[in-house]
Each structure stands twice: as C-alpha cells, then as structure tokens.
Amino acid sequence: MNQFDPHVPDPDALAQPIGDPLGEILHLLKLTGTFYCQSRMSAPWGVSLPGFPDILSFAVITHGRCLMKVGQDDPFEVEKGDLVLMTSGAPVGFFSSEDNPLLTLEELPIRKVTELFETLEYGGGGAETGIMYGLVRIDHAASGMLMHLLPDVLKIDPWEEDAGSWLQATLQFIAKEARELRPGGETVITRLADVVVIEAIRRWLNSAPDANRGWLKAARDPQIGRTIVAIHRTPAAAWTVESLAEVAGMSRSAFAARFTGLVGVPAIQYLATWRMHLASERLVSTDQPISQIAAEIGYLSEPAFNKAFKRVFGAPPGKIRKNGVHSVSRRNLRN
Numbered sequence: 663m664n665q666f667d668p669h670v671p672d673p674d675a676l677a678q679p680i681g682d683p684l685g686e687i688l689h690l691l692k693l694t695g696t697f698y699c700q701s702r703m704s705a706p707w708g709v710s711l712p713g714f715p716d717i718l719s720f721a722v723i724t725h726g727r728c729l730m731k732v733g734q735d736d737p738f739e740v741e742k743g744d745l746v747l748m749t750s751g752a753p754v755g756f757f758s759s760e761d762n763p764l765l766t767l768e769e770l771p772i773r774k775v776t777e778l779f780e781t782l783e784y785g786g787g788g789a790e791t792g793i794m795y796g797l798v799r800i801d802h803a804a805s806g807m808l809m810h811l812l813p814d815v816l817k818i819d820p821w822e823e824d825a826g827s828w829l830q831a832t833l834q835f836i837a838k839e840a841r842e843l844r845p846g847g848e849t850v851i852t853r854l855a856d857v858v859v860i861e862a863i864r865r866w867l868n869s870a871p872d873a874n875r876g877w878l879k880a881a882r883d884p885q886i887g888r889t890i891v892a893i894h895r896t897p898a899a900a901w902t903v904e905s906l907a908e909v910a911g912m913s914r915s916a917f918a919a920r921f922t923g924l925v926g927v928p929a930i931q932y933l934a935t936w937r938m939h940l941a942s943e944r945l946v947s948t949d950q951p952i953s954q955i956a957a958e959i960g961y962l963s964e965p966a967f968n969k970a971f972k973r974v975f976g977a978p979p980g981k982i983r984k985n986g987v988h989s990v991s992r993r994n995l996r997n
Contacts, residue, residue: 710764794851906929
C-alpha cells in the first residue's frame with residue numbers, strides 16, 4: 663500500500679523539486695524482453711526479419727555497410743557506427759545490394775548462445791558487414807505516448823561527433839564485446855545496448871522539431887509540465903481540476919483549457935488513463951490482488967476500477983493478467 667492518504671496529494675512527493683518532466687520519464691524507462699543477435703555478413707547476402715507491434719527494434723552497424731528497408735519504405739544505406747531505431751513494428755530487411763534475395767530466419771545458420779543472444783555468420787565471402795540487431799519493449803506507463811510520437815525510423819550517426827563522445831565509445835565497446843564473446847559478454851552487451859537506446863531517444867527529444875508537439879510539448883511547458891509530474895508522482899491522490907490548477911499556479915478555467923489544448927485530452931481523463939496504464943503494468947509484473955492494485959492507484963471500489971480499466975483497455979483486469987505480456991525471444995522471432 664502507498665504510505666499516503668489516497669484522497670489527498672502526497673505533500674512529500676510534491677515538495678520535491680519539479681525538474682524536467684521528460685527527464686523524469688527517461689529516468690524511469692526500463693527496457694524489457696530484450697533479444698540480441700550479432701551478425702557477420704559477407705556479400706552477397708540478404709536477411710528478412712518479421713515485424714512486432716509495440717516492440718522497438720534497433721540495429722548498430724559495427725563494421726562495413728549495407729542497405730536497410732523498413733516496412734514499405736525505400737531502402738537506405740547504413741554504415742559503420744550508424745544506430746537505427748525502428749518504432750513502428752514493421753518488418754525489416756538488411757541486404758548487401760537490392761538484387762539480393764532476402765532469407766528468413768528459418769533459412770539462416772543462426773547459432774544460439776543463450777536464450778536471449780544469438781550470432782549469425784552468413785554470405786558469399788565478399789565484403790563484410792557487422793550488424794547487432796535487438797528487440798526491446800519500453801516498460802513504462804508513458805511508453806505508449808512516447809512510442810506514438812517517435813518517428814518510425816530514427817537514424818543516428820555518433821561517429822560524426824568529437825572523438826571523446828561516450829556514445830561512440832560505447833558502441834565501439836559493444837562491437838568489441840560482440841566480436842570476442844568473453845565470459846559475461848552477453849550481460850555487458852545487453853546493459854550497454856539499453857543505455858544506447860535510451861540515449862538515442864533522448865537525443866531525438868532534445869533536437870528534433872517533431873519532438874515539441876502534443877504530449878511532449880505539454881511536458882515541457884513550465885506550468886502544465888508541473889501538473890504532469892504531480893500526476894505521475896502521486897497518481898492515487900484525489901486530483902481535481904482545481905487542485906491541479908493550483909499546482910500549475912493557474913486559474914481553473916485557464917488551466918483546463920491549456921491542458922486540453924496541449925495534451926489533447928482533459929486533465930482528469932489523462933489522470934484516469936495514466937492510472938490504468940500503471941495498473942496494467944502491475945497486473946502483469948506482480949501477483950498483487952486486483953483490489954490492492956485498485957486502491958494503490960486511487961480506486962477504493964474494485965468494481966469501479968474494473969469498469970474504468972475495461973473502458974481504457976477493452977478487457978477486464980483479470981483477462982489482462984491472464985494473458986500477460988509476451989516476452990521477446992528467439993521463439994517470438996520465428997513465429
């Protein structure tokens with residue numbers, strides 16, 4: 663149970679300095695269901711990977727160059743050092759030239775190192791390309807909003823930066839670990855790759871023009887951002903438009919209009935949706951009773967919680983808990 667009265671905002675939490683709401687969200691992001699494949703390809707070659715809805719995939723070109731195709735988009739060239747994030751869940755193709763046939767995973771000589779890490783060496787013996795490919799799920803109540811706003815394909819070239827760039831050095835270290843596969847190498851690779859993915863998202867948030875719209879723009883707003891942080895910190899509080907307006911330092915009417923204008927939904931609707939996403943996380947990651955989860959996000963009545971949950975997800979809490987969240991694994995890749 664939370665240690666605060668669910669009917670009033672937690673004064674200790676709200677007394678903490680409110681910094682950048684996006685910074686708080688990035689700090690809380692966790693990548694789960696991680697799967698990695700380190701490949702060494704020699705021309706001519708081509709590989710086709712299936713798509714996964716609600717899954718973020720990424721590729722790091724550790725050496726050489728190749729062509730990539732995401733979904734139905736035109737192919738584009740990637741080379742050593744490029745980091746590409748793909749958020750749409752679309753199928754992905756890698757190939758040495760456009761006229762190469764793309765083989766599926768079932769047709770390739772993949773070597774399973776662990777349940778979550780594989781290697782692949784394949785091709786005709788020509789020019790080599792190294793690729794580290796990964797699948798991750800962002801585990802945070804804000805992940806849906808964030809994934810919706812991210813571009814389908816996000817390409818970063820850290821090698822253009824200063825020689826001392828930590829991201830460049832991290833990618834180099836990942837490539838070295840992948841080549842040598844020393845004891846503990848899988849753990850090192852997965853942990854560092856998580857950091858790289860979050861850093862790529864952070865760079866997009868800090869630099870892209872599209873990163874200043876909708877919910878992201880609202881989170882950056884000095885007044886509305888404060889209320890978003892307050893909701894995130896104390897979701898079980900009995901928030902009202904009046905109390906949120908007080909946090910923002912605005913009148914009720916001005917706050918209500920500005921919140922809806924920036925976020926796209928009224929503040930109380932945002933609060934309800936946020937609570938339900940927190941609840942869904944707990945349903946699949948803990949064995950807490952549904953009544954306890956309901957109370958911890960501000961619902962003293964389990965039937966009222968069940969009704970609100972079904973309104974957001976289209977299914978009752980018990981069904982979501984039963985189905986759970988499918989982990990990303992080698993088996994998922996092949997089905």
